[in-house]
Amino acid sequence: MKNKFISILFSACILLFAVFITSCEKDMPTQADYTDYSFSKIDENGGNWNPVLLDSNTQISIPVPEVVNSSAYQGELADLKSEASNLNGEQREAIEYWTNNSILRWNEIALELIAKYNLIPGPNDDDTYTLPNPASPEGPPPFPFAHPPYAVRALSYLSVAQFDGLISAWHYKYAYNRPSPYQTDNTIPAAYVDNGIPSYPSDGAVVATVSKTILSAMFPLEKDYLAERAEEHLSSLKWAGVNTQSDIAAGSIIGDEVSKLALARAANDGMKKAQCPKPVSDSLQAAAFDRFGWKWQNIEVPPRPVGLTPLYGQVKMWCVPNVLDVRPPVPPAPGSAEYEEDVTLLKDYADNMTEEHRAIANFWQDGLGTYTPPGHWNRFAKEYCIKYKFNPLRTARVFAYLNMAMMDGGISCWDAKYYYHYPRPINQIEGFKTIAGTPNFPSYTSGHSVFSAAGAEVMTYMFPNEGSLFRDYALEAAISRVYGGIHWSFDATVGTEQGKNCANYTLNVAKADGAD
Amino acid sequence: MKFQNTIALYFVIILSFMGVSKAQTPSDAIMMHQRESCAALIYEHSWFDHYWEGTKLRTNGTIETVKRNTFLPMIAIGIFDQLNLLIGAPYVQTASTEPNGGYFNGAKGFQDLSLALKGEILNLQLGMGKLALLATAGFSTPMTNYLSDYQPYSIGFGANEYSLRGILQYKLDMGFYGRVAAAYLLRGQTEAERDYYYNNGSYYTAWMDVPNAWNYNAVAGIWMLGNSLKLEANYLGIKSTSGDDIRPYNAAQPTNKVSFDQVGISAQYYPKAAKGLGALAYFSQKINGRNTGKSSQFGVGLTYQFKI
Known part of the structure; x- marks a missing residue:
């Protein structure tokens, strides 16, 4: 009799556990929760804003794009259509992740790398300390120690290069006014809300290229990881139907060039001597x-x-x-x-x-x-x-x-x-x-x-x-x-x-x- | 470093095994009889100057030796002969020895209220002894707003814990006994005071997942001097089922995967002259671990058994 009572009590407890635990667990977000959105404005004149590192918005030149009815561009559209219409789950996830404002994602990646590398080297067994060394980043201790001065510098170069790259991109976007692929060919599915911003050169490609290059210089041990992320980001631009190969290639040129300028400044800004x-x-x-x-x-x-x-x-x-x-x-x-x-x-x-x-x-x-x-x-x-x-x-x-x-x-x-x-x-x-x-x-x-x-x-x-x-x-x-x-x-x-x-x-x- | 887990678990162990084992009657009773109660007050001191960072054993001049004092009042109540309720409410104090290189303040306060129901499922004569099968369902929850994200000084892991334990004991009529127990500890989340942390990646929340764990226990003991003295040797194993490692020279955090093996001895004495009164003492030492202090601890306590 009592044994039965006890087993009922235990069963009740187990049930209570389950209820408590499922009802009390909080969501644990690892990234910002946002999807593609309509921009509050599109800043058509953004190409005329003053850049930080560039002397002018035409300092970096990109090829004049092929017209939309050219066979070359039509070929690109055909490629895009086949890529965008056969998406697997991973590719769809990538489209959703990178969205139409990928600066935010790359900033998030930068913050995560800072958190990962913000570890102060501990003492050696003989009570000496070894400093992280950019010449042999594996360490120990690994390079860098991403303390606040290091972190804000990494973020500065990343953001400034992104900004200058996008000013340059905006300039050419409105100089050439190439419509989005899905506007030229309405059978191409568009993954994101249309903001009416011209697609050549690809702003996403500028951001992916700049971010990968700057962050790889700041976090050399993450080079492969960053290349992988950038590769996925660039591919997602096609999967999403927002950029063709030539849009992406032109954006990547801007990204490469502006990164060189940023890293040249970084190489001689005095940080090497700071420690x-x-x-x-x-x-x-x-x-x-x-x-x-x-x-x-x-x-x-x-x-x-x-x-x-x-x-x-x-x-x-x-x-x-x-x-x-x-x-x-x-x-x-x-x-x-x-x-x-x-x-x-x-x-x-x-x-x-x-x-x-x-x-x-x-x-x-x-x-x-x-x-x-x-x-x-x-x-x-x-x-x-x-x-x-x-x-x-x-x-x-x-x-x-x-x-x-x-x-x-x-x-x-x-x-x-x-x-x-x-x-x-x-x-x-x-x-x-x-x-x-x-x-x-x-x-x-x-x-x-x-x-x-x-x-x-x-x-x-x-x-x-x-x-x-x-x-x-x-x-x-x-x-x-x-x-x-x-x-x-x-x-x-x-x-x-x-x-x-x-x-x-x-x-x-x-x-x-x-x-x- | 994730030291509080040890302590919290120790309470569960104590609650499950010590508070209800008595020698007031000639019988082999492990349970309190109905309308009987046993109150206890235990003081425990623990300390460590080495800890496992992941699986690497190291020292750290920032914290030097971390000390911990625990005052644990608890009570076991016999609801029925075969069902006991156990309640504990520890007060904990932590600090580093001085001098140290970190100059951190310790912490103190009431930790977690723990409640457990213990049931005797089986108790039968088998050969030259008695075989007992018991089960415990436990719940513990923070009593105060202490900060779990303040390692190694935090007084607890700051999350609810639900536990289920099975206990099997065989006691020879001549006094020797052996006992094994296994428990699953289901832990909830704890709230930090920062809303970003790194756990093999970014987390944009103040909530930290405290890993669940398995808890294993093995005991060999003997009742002596006409059932007035009990001596035990024990083993305690904890294995977290998830979690991250403490990063190099970095502070521990509640998300860490904590595991360890600990061995100890304990004694309980119930002088025949002092009816209802008992005394206990124990010592234990971690011998192997991961993301936890290599701590030693001793405890002393008084128990008092009475009718209600």
Whole structure:
């Protein structure tokens, strides 16, 4: 009798498990959920916008396209028709994945690679550290260590090259006005909503080629993976019926040429020297100590001999003429009244950690193993480009200015970090503990604050209907570092101003580029 | 590093085996009789200075030695002779030894409320001893809003767990016994405070999947001194069925595939003079693992049995 009762109870429990588990599981998205959409506008004059790297929108030349009734083009259409009418499931998935604004997908791929490579090398068994080496990227440790300065630079070159490539493509699209394949031959199925943008050269091919080339240079171990993704993307343009082979070939020419320009700039922008040797690093520390009477020191176990990219402050900026133009003022000296106030504030935050502060510190942490703060802002850009149904060119413009502003901000921030060489809270406050990891570089100013303020200014300009949303985000990102216990409040407040200052230079360029 | 799993599982083990094994009567009873109850308070201290990053055993100056104190109040209630309810509510405290290179704050708080129903399906005389077959259905859920995504200091994995366990014991009338158990632990998702993380690819959500796991247990023990002292040697195995590895020199996260083998000894003593009172002590050591601290732990506790 009782045994029967027990077995009924157990059965009920098992049933309850099943109900609970199936009802409580949340979706776990691995990418943005969007499909092809009608663009809010198509920017017919986008070919006249000012590019960043190109001298003009005709600097890269492509062949004059064959007219649509030529036998060559008719042959291309026939190929397309046969390809687009025999699609397997994988090909249909590819069409849906890449959609009609593939900039967003390539940005997502870039963020994923950043998260994959954002791992700080650990110590060797003999307590030394080995740096990632681009000459032997396999490592260990693998190259690169995609920390925030590296990440924002990779994103900048990617976005700028995409933007310039699409300006060039837009120019030729409206110069040649070749209609979409499915308009010339209405038996060709069109996978995406028709936005009426001419198809020669293929904007998708520009984006695929640029993205593959730039990202392969930034993440050399991913070359094969990226080639595979680009190959699928290029093929999907045909499967979707949006581009013929000559559209794609012309787009690829632009993509190749603009990538060369971008990578030539990258090769000589000073990044190679940013992770300087110990004697140079020590001299920066000594200079700050002589000048100000303080210095930052790495106190990890074992200590790292050199901080992160001490000479990143000397990397070539995009829009700010000279890094000294945006260098912030001297921080409060340890022992001063303002400094002591901050010590009290930090201790108070740490001793009275609230769930709200903890959540803010964690939400904006974007630390090791993630897409970094610049990546977080790229994610916002992606989401709002979708919300406002931006076309690929306008999307590229958002990312280009966003990432240029954040990279300039990062360079300025690193200039301040190693010029002032200001110690971290854990260096100064006896027995202080944090809930966020203290990074391997000086405190003043806060990278999160500068990146976020610069990003927010560009986002506010690009999406004026969002009001103060992005600036509020930036302020929260800035204070999150103080809640986390790894930054002084003046690192955050001054960093926010610094980010805004840097972005003003970027926005002056953006406002004059012809897009408004 | 995914240390809290060990602890959470340990509770389940304790709940399933220790809280209800008593020596108050001359019988071989494993279950509490109807309207009998056994309350216990256990203190456990654990520590590790090596952990498995994937399957590679390493140290990390950032965290040095991670210590963990657990205070576990629990109660077993005899609903019927053959059906017991077990409730546990641990309080956990974590910290690194000092000095360390990370300067991280530890964490503390009430962890997961665990409830388990234990049923005796079979208990019969077989040859020179008794064969018992039992089953436990357990559920645990976080009691507080603790952060699971704060390894290695997080106090728990922050997700619901549903478990089903089968237990088979053969006890010789002279006092020796052997017991094996196997359980499947079905874990839900835990909510981080960030809405992006990497788990062999991007995840754009704050929800993390905590892997399900198999749990194996084997025990050899003996009742001595007229059923007032119980000594045991035990083995505990955990095998996650999915999950990612901790990345090089990176923090662990709740999505990790945690597996380990652990061996231990335990003793329970019920002095005849102090009616209803008992004491217990145990020690265990992980000997093999994946994505978990190579921890040692000891526990001491008091039990009190009473009628309700």
